Amino acid sequence: MNALPEYLIDEALKQSSAKNLRTASIREVVGIVHYLQAHSTLTFLRMDMGVPGLPTPEIGLAAEIKALQAGKSSLYANIDGLPELKSELARFAARFLDITIPARNCLVTAGAMMGSMIVCLLVARREKRRQGVLFIDPGFAIQKRQAQVAGIPQISFPIFSFRGEKLYPELKKQCMLHHVSVLIYSNPNNPTWICLTEKELESIGRVATELDIVAVEDLAYFGMDFRYDYSKPGVPPFQPTVAKYTAQYILLISSSKAFSYAGQRVGAMLVSNNLWNREFPHLLTYGDNALLGNALVQDGIYLLSAGTSHTAQFGLHAMLKASNDGTFNFLHHVHTYAERAKFMKFLFLKYGFRLVYDHDDKADLADGFYFTLTYPGMKTETLMKNLLRCGISCTSLQIMGSPENSGVRISVSMVSIGQYSEMEERLLTFQSLLAL
Amino acid sequence: MNALPEYLIDEALKQSSAKNLRTASIREVVGIVHYLQAHSTLTFLRMDMGVPGLPTPEIGLAAEIKALQAGKSSLYANIDGLPELKSELARFAARFLDITIPARNCLVTAGAMMGSMIVCLLVARREKRRQGVLFIDPGFAIQKRQAQVAGIPQISFPIFSFRGEKLYPELKKQCMLHHVSVLIYSNPNNPTWICLTEKELESIGRVATELDIVAVEDLAYFGMDFRYDYSKPGVPPFQPTVAKYTAQYILLISSSKAFSYAGQRVGAMLVSNNLWNREFPHLLTYGDNALLGNALVQDGIYLLSAGTSHTAQFGLHAMLKASNDGTFNFLHHVHTYAERAKFMKFLFLKYGFRLVYDHDDKADLADGFYFTLTYPGMKTETLMKNLLRCGISCTSLQIMGSPENSGVRISVSMVSIGQYSEMEERLLTFQSLLAL
Numbered sequence: 001m002n003a004l005p006e007y008l009i010d011e012a013l014k015q016s017s018a019k020n021l022r023t024a025s026i027r028e029v030v031g032i033v034h035y036l037q038a039h040s041t042l043t044f045l046r047m048d049m050g051v052p053g054l055p056t057p058e059i060g061l062a063a064e065i066k067a068l069q070a071g072k073s074s075l076y077a078n079i080d081g082l083p084e085l086k087s088e089l090a091r092f093a094a095r096f097l098d099i100t101i102p103a104r105n106c107l108v109t110a111g112a113m114m115g116s117m118i119v120c121l122l123v124a125r126r127e128k129r130r131q132g133v134l135f136i137d138p139g140f141a142i143q144k145r146q147a148q149v150a151g152i153p154q155i156s157f158p159i160f161s162f163r164g165e166k167l168y169p170e171l172k173k174q175c176m177l178h179h180v181s182v183l184i185y186s187n188p189n190n191p192t193w194i195c196l197t198e199k200e201l202e203s204i205g206r207v208a209t210e211l212d213i214v215a216v217e218d219l220a221y222f223g224m225d226f227r228y229d230y231s232k233p234g235v236p237p238f239q240p241t242v243a244k245y246t247a248q249y250i251l252l253i254s255s256s257k258a259f260s261y262a263g264q265r266v267g268a269m270l271v272s273n274n275l276w277n278r279e280f281p282h283l284l285t286y287g288d289n290a291l292l293g294n295a296l297v298q299d300g301i302y303l304l305s306a307g308t309s310h311t312a313q314f315g316l317h318a319m320l321k322a323s324n325d326g327t328f329n330f331l332h333h334v335h336t337y338a339e340r341a342k343f344m345k346f347l348f349l350k351y352g353f354r355l356v357y358d359h360d361d362k363a364d365l366a367d368g369f370y371f372t373l374t375y376p377g378m379k380t381e382t383l384m385k386n387l388l389r390c391g392i393s394c395t396s397l398q399i400m401g402s403p404e405n406s407g408v409r410i411s412v413s414m415v416s417i418g419q420y421s422e423m424e425e426r427l428l429t430f431q432s433l434l435a436l
Numbered sequence: 437m438n439a440l441p442e443y444l445i446d447e448a449l450k451q452s453s454a455k456n457l458r459t460a461s462i463r464e465v466v467g468i469v470h471y472l473q474a475h476s477t478l479t480f481l482r483m484d485m486g487v488p489g490l491p492t493p494e495i496g497l498a499a500e501i502k503a504l505q506a507g508k509s510s511l512y513a514n515i516d517g518l519p520e521l522k523s524e525l526a527r528f529a530a531r532f533l534d535i536t537i538p539a540r541n542c543l544v545t546a547g548a549m550m551g552s553m554i555v556c557l558l559v560a561r562r563e564k565r566r567q568g569v570l571f572i573d574p575g576f577a578i579q580k581r582q583a584q585v586a587g588i589p590q591i592s593f594p595i596f597s598f599r600g601e602k603l604y605p606e607l608k609k610q611c612m613l614h615h616v617s618v619l620i621y622s623n624p625n626n627p628t629w630i631c632l633t634e635k636e637l638e639s640i641g642r643v644a645t646e647l648d649i650v651a652v653e654d655l656a657y658f659g660m661d662f663r664y665d666y667s668k669p670g671v672p673p674f675q676p677t678v679a680k681y682t683a684q685y686i687l688l689i690s691s692s693k694a695f696s697y698a699g700q701r702v703g704a705m706l707v708s709n710n711l712w713n714r715e716f717p718h719l720l721t722y723g724d725n726a727l728l729g730n731a732l733v734q735d736g737i738y739l740l741s742a743g744t745s746h747t748a749q750f751g752l753h754a755m756l757k758a759s760n761d762g763t764f765n766f767l768h769h770v771h772t773y774a775e776r777a778k779f780m781k782f783l784f785l786k787y788g789f790r791l792v793y794d795h796d797d798k799a800d801l802a803d804g805f806y807f808t809l810t811y812p813g814m815k816t817e818t819l820m821k822n823l824l825r826c827g828i829s830c831t832s833l834q835i836m837g838s839p840e841n842s843g844v845r846i847s848v849s850m851v852s853i854g855q856y857s858e859m860e861e862r863l864l865t866f867q868s869l870l871a872l
């Protein structure tokens with residue numbers, strides 16, 4: 001293959017809202033790829049967005065179609081979600097996380113994104129005296145921008161420097177120092193695919209309890225640490241969660257990856273009963289409800305979108321129910337991501353790339369939805385540009401709060417094993433660019 | 437029929453998050469109705485929510501099902517919406533509003549609700565020096581709560597005292613006095629069903645232009661002033677709009693009522709090209725984009741929910757396209773609401789009720805989705821309680837910014853003409869309560 005000329009990348013960047021590749025958001029990178037594809041004959045190997053590359057399970061599709069045929073599309077769903085979906089979410093928490101939560105506390109949102117937005121608008125602002133959000137970094141960049149639009153202060157906590165035993169004292173110190181109200185992290189971690197250990201989750205839970213902070217755990221990649229089999233309902237091991245270690249938790253559940261349902265924007269936030277029932281008078285500044293649980297529904301979900309697609313809720317309900325019943329193995333369905341990660345890492349390493357985050361506390365990193373790459377002696381901007389010239393798109397680690405200025409995130413979901421030789425050809429072209 | 441005992445209403449209120457009926461939100465009233473139905477044998481005549489009482493047109497359903505079968509549910513839609521839907525929205529604006537707007541500026545949102553939330557978070561805060569929102573009242577209560585959660589000041593402008601010629605000078609005075617940044621109103625008006633005249637829209641547009649204010653026009657009940665036939669694409673008369681009178685507009689389009697698609701949460705905001713292209717450095721406080729158009733997409737829709745149901749966008753696209761082509765008359769489909777309003781008003785007036793807002797500038801009020809009622813000598817709280825005892829639910833006018841303390845809003849959409857005698861029986865019971 002021939003590499004795209006450099007000026008074409010510059011042109012694509014110019015028509016984008018992004019200032020440069022290093023700081024371009026995921027969606028801006030996507031825009032650049034669309035431009036390059038429209039102005040060349042190249043079809044990209046897309047490693048940018050975390051788009052599920054798998055079809056929605058038939059069981060979900062069938063249920064959504066049935067709901068459409070039953071006339072649900074003309075009717076508003078309840079603001080807090082379809083009652084039967086709420087029940088299955090509670091059951092899902094019992095069977096796959098081994099925790100107990102009332103169905104009432106399982107709120108359906110327009111994607112897990114909406115959950116973290118509501119956290120920033122309401123949970124982080126529940127008290128006047130402290131409204132800081134601490135992000136365990138690297139992390140999902142969009143959540144930081146949510147804090148920004150909500151107008152609340154944020155700080156970044158670099159997890160890689162404080163793993164294991166070091167986590168508790170440092171996290172507590174930072175939370176006290178910065179008047180932290182909420183801490184947010186994803187597990188498995190986007191973009192590095194590190195997975196917090198039970199000991200680390202216990203530390204986070206302990207800090208949350210001791211300082212009356214809310215721990216917000218983003219489970220966008222639920223159960224996808226494939227080193228363990230979390231796929232059997234009601235049988236250990238269970239997806240690790242901070243909910244085992246504190247009563248001050250909010251869990252964000254996404255259907256996008258685990259259920260390949262990204263297009264429909266149906267997620268959930270699971271609010272601990274302890275938090276639900278607390279009254280915060282300062283919340284009356286921003287809404288009509290001091291009781292946190294009511295505020296999340298009436299002053300949160302209602303105001304942002306009045307809920308989410310009625311029929312998609314039936315689809316997710318069917319997939320959750322089958323998973324809870326043990327008649328559908330949702331993790332088996334997505335296990336292919338681990339296999340893709342394996343061959344893609346193999347090829348990148350063969351052509352001189354290195355993993356930025358290559359270990360997980362004391363263990364090897366799992367194969368999953370993402371991994372991180374660097375190329376010796378090459379800064380992020382140049383690395384991304386050279387990859388784009390070879391028809392490979394990825395995203396910068398810097399937009400995810402990584403201190404590395406030479407790393408990128410690779411998302412495996414849109415590349416299939418059948419594209420092995422095509423990928424190798426592109427990496428050969430990448431090598432030839434360096435020789436020039 | 438027997439009236440429900442008073443204590444049951446008190447009980448229902450007690451388990452609700454509402455403090456009383458007079459200030460209960462629409463969704464809280466719905467909760468109270470659910471409670472009363474669960475604790476009695478009565479099925480309510482629901483006049484509370486503006487739920488479309490009609491099925492989604494077949495053409496929309498078929499397109500959404502087809503999109504599901506084509507695998508769209510697993511894929512994220514573009515943040516700003518499906519390109520073909522954006523094009524049909526621009527065409528809809530040309531054919532039914534007689535205005536020109538680029539497809540790029542037609543943003544797809546998770547319901548029109550999300551549009552006004554983004555207006556409060558970004559448009560109203562585009563400059564540091566003035567961030568006030570003026571609501572032309574009575575209006576849609578939820579939009580005021582959106583301003584509250586965004587933390588911006590709001591003022592109320594009572595339209596009934598300043599109709600016709602009086603509007604321009606008073607509106608301008610109030611906007612200057614209160615440092616108004618954005619003004620919001622719905623037309624046709626929820627809850628009163630008054631419809632602003634061309635002259636009044638011109639006044640609003642003139643104030644917006646002269647003071648550099650953004651006029652946000654909520655067209656939730658598009659074309660439903662049935663005194664005129666707005667149903668022919670490309671043929672006058674057209675749905676009146678402020679967009680004819682100022683380049684400073686944002687129009688909110690809902691699919692909930694006009695297309696009976698409320699469950700799917702797919703709406704749109706149409707942003708004038710003039711506004712889209714302006715840079716506001718203060719927006720960088722809340723996001724990454726100074727250019728207003730980019731901010732609305734990247735710092736607005738993206739952060740709130742990353743868009744809305746992919747397959748529902750195909751459904752709306754099909755309905756809009758058929759409407760634009762003239763092969764489907766969407767207003768004919770919903771004309772039944774006017775007929776329902778007629779018989780319901782007739783019955784209420786027969787049993788001693790009066791309309792609160794009974795004229796429209798100099799003309800008679802149109803029959804449409806809502807009307808307003810009062811009962812001589814009875815305050816809102818008592819009126820709502822007595823109606824609930826007879827199995828009729830409605831909402832208070834006070835939550836909609838009406839100065840009236842004795843009025844309620846009646847939504848016609850969930851009562852059908854076949855329920856005429858049932859409704860009359862309940863009004864007879866209402867009368868008998870007064871005799872006690």
